[in-house]
Amino acid sequence: MNWKDFQDAVAVLYERAEGMGTVTRDVRIRDKVTGQPRQLDVVVEIVSRGGHLLRVVIDAKFRKRRLDVKDVEEFIGLVQAVGAHKGVLAASSGWTRSAAQRAHHAEVDMVLVTVEQAQELLDESRWAQCPTCEGEWILLDHEVALHSPDDLFVVVLAGGCRRCSTSWIWCWDCGAEFNLRPGEMMTCDCGHVWLGERPVQVRLQGEQRFARLPITAEASSTG
Numbered sequence: 001m002n003w004k005d006f007q008d009a010v011a012v013l014y015e016r017a018e019g020m021g022t023v024t025r026d027v028r029i030r031d032k033v034t035g036q037p038r039q040l041d042v043v044v045e046i047v048s049r050g051g052h053l054l055r056v057v058i059d060a061k062f063r064k065r066r067l068d069v070k071d072v073e074e075f076i077g078l079v080q081a082v083g084a085h086k087g088v089l090a091a092s093s094g095w096t097r098s099a100a101q102r103a104h105h106a107e108v109d110m111v112l113v114t115v116e117q118a119q120e121l122l123d124e125s126r127w128a129q130c131p132t133c134e135g136e137w138i139l140l141d142h143e144v145a146l147h148s149p150d151d152l153f154v155v156v157l158a159g160g161c162r163r164c165s166t167s168w169i170w171c172w173d174c175g176a177e178f179n180l181r182p183g184e185m186m187t188c189d190c191g192h193v194w195l196g197e198r199p200v201q202v203r204l205q206g207e208q209r210f211a212r213l214p215i216t217a218e219a220s221s222t223g
């Protein structure tokens with residue numbers, strides 16, 4: 001992964017988030033003070049209920065070290081220079097405590113996006129469209145290895161919709177991809193039985209009991 005991949009991953013995070021308004025990558029906005037164009041990784045424009053346009057700028061920081069106060073102050077300068085209402089710093093390696101304090105006082109949010117998370121965000125096969133909610137994407141961020149007593153080993157990729165309670169399952173053994181709404185049951189080609197519960201449950205082929213998968217298909221804020 002390089003800084004460009006990281007920048008793309010952060011853009012995907014906002015493009016796929018619910019109700020995020022208009023998301024644009026790699027934008028140039030004129031600096032109010034110098035008149036020079038400034039480069040911004042991601043810009044989100046949201047029209048508020050009162051009809052006001054709110055502009056949020058997001059900067060992706062792909063760093064081996066934590067962000068410090070200087071990084072935050074530089075970014076605050078950028079946010080002000082382009083007349084944004086809010087700034088978000090997405091950091092790959094976190095930040096110092098004083099950096100967080102500085103950000104807090106300047107209406108700047110800090111978001112941690114690890115390299116692993118960034119890789120997931122970039123992987124198209126990790127996304128599924130929710131069959132229930134239009135425009136909602138489900139990130140398959142749960143990779144689960146299931147074991148049964150008779151040495152059955154099953155790898156599953158799964159995730160839950162943030163808005164409704166639909167779960168998305170991808171069984172790697174048979175390649176079946178399917179969604180489960182609450183109360184629904186499904187048998188994949190391997191013969192495993194899947195239950196749409198909170199959390200999702202599965203009874204592996206030849207097993208007697210259902211096991212719970214660590215998948216929460218509950219609506220939650222995306223932050």
Ligand SMILES: [Zn+2]
Pocket residue numbers: 130131132133136161162163164165166
């Ligand atoms: Zn949904």
Ligand SMILES: [Zn+2]
Pocket residue numbers: 171172173174175176188189190191192
């Ligand atoms: Zn299967």
